[in-house]
Amino acid sequence: MIERFILGVFIFTTTAIVAQRNSASPYSYFGIGENFEAVTVEQASMGGIGVALKDYNHLNFTNPASNADLRAATYAIGGSFTLLTVKEQEASQTVNSTSLRYVSLGFPIGNKAGFTVGLQPFSSVGYSLLNNENDENVTLFRGEGGANKIYGSFGMYVIDGLSLGVEAGFIFGNVENSILNQRVNVALATKHEENFGVRGGQFKLGAQYKTALKNNINFYSGASFTLATDLSAKGSEKMYSLSFSGSGQEIPRSELFDRSIDGNINVPLKVVYGFGLGKENKWYIGANQQFQSALGGNSVFITNGASHKYDDSSKFAIGGYYIPKINSISSYWDRVTYRAGLRFEDTGLLVKTTNNFSAVKDFGINVGLGLPLPRQLSNVNVGFEYGQRGTTNNNLIEENYFNVRLSLSLNDLNWFQKRQID
Template identity: 50%
Template sequence: MIKKGLIVITLLVSVSVFSQRTVSSPYSFFGVGEEFKPRTIEQASMGGLGAAYNSLYQINLTNPAAAAYLRYSTYTFGLLNNDLTIDDGTKKQSTTTTNLNYFTIGFPLGTKAGAHFGLQPVSAVGYSLVNNVFDADETLIERTLFKGNGGLNRIYGSFGIFAAKNLSLGVELDFVFGNVENSIRTQRSGVQLATKNLETANVRGGAIKLGVQYKKELKDKLMLDVGASLKLSNTFNANGREYLYSLAVGINDSEAPRDTVYNVASRGKLKNPLEAIIGVGLGKESKWYLGAEYEQQDAIVAEGYFDTVSDAYKFGNSNRISIGGFYIPNVNAINGYWKRIKYSAGVRFEDTGLLVNGSSTSNTFTSIKDFGMSFGLSLPLGKGLSNINLGFEYGKRGTTSNGLIQENYFNVRVGLSLNDIWFIKRRID
């Protein structure tokens, strides 16, 4: 009930005033919120590559088959700072948020296998928008506050093993959990109490991902990498409640609930179809790398709490194309620190699979697209393989046509990757 009215107000030009903006994006209203792709800073800095990429000391969050290549124990985490500007064609507003991007630990298992596990956000819901209605004398007669918060996280474990020479296979299991909340609060001039429609949901789910990678040495020490990953279809289940009640609003926006009109249980399912990623890369070990990959997924199917039967939005097929790579001037340079730095860059073209009708007078749905350009630095710590990772990304999502909103964003990612040799029996001569 709440969703049909909420999205029409949240994203359309008819919203007269953007007075508040909190975590994430207005587009985070849909589904389980704004999605965070499983990528490390190194991957994000190459446009999101990961299907074919592998490393002896870097974790790959896209393809579990890459875990077989790990030869050093690795502890890594990343932070994401997002500067976002919202533009509806007439007004702009900016906000900044910071959150944990991922936390993971990986290690080799003998000489033919490896594993890593960790914690990562899956999605975030966070918007706070106000719509004011004035009469002919410009007197405020109604104010509606649209608010959402929450999100999902995942605990995962990946395992990779060499099934044959230069051929690795991998599997990843994860468990997704979190809470989502959306609300509409309306106050009218001359009416003592406001009304609030609140929806809460506890979301749980899980997924299995399979991966394969093949590496072949060509002439002049060139290495060809080919890889693919398949995330099997999975379902997020939501259990929650929907409330409608009256309340008194204090001067500091405090709320004092009064009479409850209804309080009912709600359930829903978000069915995620098979997600396929295929990639190819070419390069020289610890020198340079250039790769490309393609990702595709059919339309998400929503039921109950997540139901998208609406004239305002629906889900469609999604896809992504990424191109990127890195360059290291001289990884073994004794003098000249900047020669040992890894410089990364990439571009990403993405169709998010979200279609929105921003007009109340037509039935035209606009596909929400996302474009990003990225650049990164991996700064060596001492003479070992540990790094401080920095990533920068500028992008655009959405459009101001068809009564919608365009988001311009600048992401700064900061992380640490510590590498060592664990589980080695010491010998005394």
């Protein structure tokens, strides 16, 4: 019965992820939108670490080699609520968004391998910006859409302590952008629209190594390599004049142009490596370092040198967890997993200012709890993050955000076992 329920929820939530709007950030205006880092709620609560972490109770999206440690069929679903305050030098506005972040199923294959399949957002566009610097010219920027990734990953132990893994994914989605310009005392406004679909494959390789030290303490190391890929971007763009009805409805008039978009987006190699120390089912502390070369492309939505351009990006994260007593009978809170972490990121996005380009940086402070459920190994995970992206210097936008994340991790040791009737 539980298997049918999980499969039904999996199908329903995958549909919801594809259809949802995941972002309210003005920075999603650039490129193909705000990038989503593939981490679970448990990982995010520790600053996003995980490339070296081995955990048989939870999935790990950072390193496919971690599938080798799966010991039970695991269903994971995660979502988030974001409260975002957007600041300029003299004004601010608060918006919110709610979204599903992932849905995944993982299965052990024997005692030394495992496989996971799932769906995650890859990028998201969701902005509405009004520019009315003077009383004679008003410009409205709007965008929505994004891309998702469906994937399968496999990991296995090749020798004692060393596991290797591979992930194959397919990225797909659509992005719509528009710019509406209206002048005072001019009967017609003009509107520029672009609509394009994003498609392409992506592959990731990973490795993890665990070795025992003294006093039951283990040393962990790991690395993952998301290979460079080209995503196709095909669609159309057009510009036309329009007027408005008495109710505010747009009435298209003459068309200025209508042409096709046919380009690609180069997603470069991303390298993540990290180390950790820990005692199994007690505590863990680790650090990740991530590097990626500049995003590139040859189509109208990658306007390097005009409004923005891309540089190399990097991210450093440190975090861990602590469990007072995992098998405690007298105290529920002794069985709870307590998590915390920090994240520092140079996004690689450079936005054009008056005289130069300014880099957009991001950081986050994270805490979280893993709350055990009556079912063996299953738990509810909740995480909280306060972060800041961008700056109000040089007429840019600063975002202060508060994320509440929630996930459910259901584990079933009997998924593939045939039931017997006495």
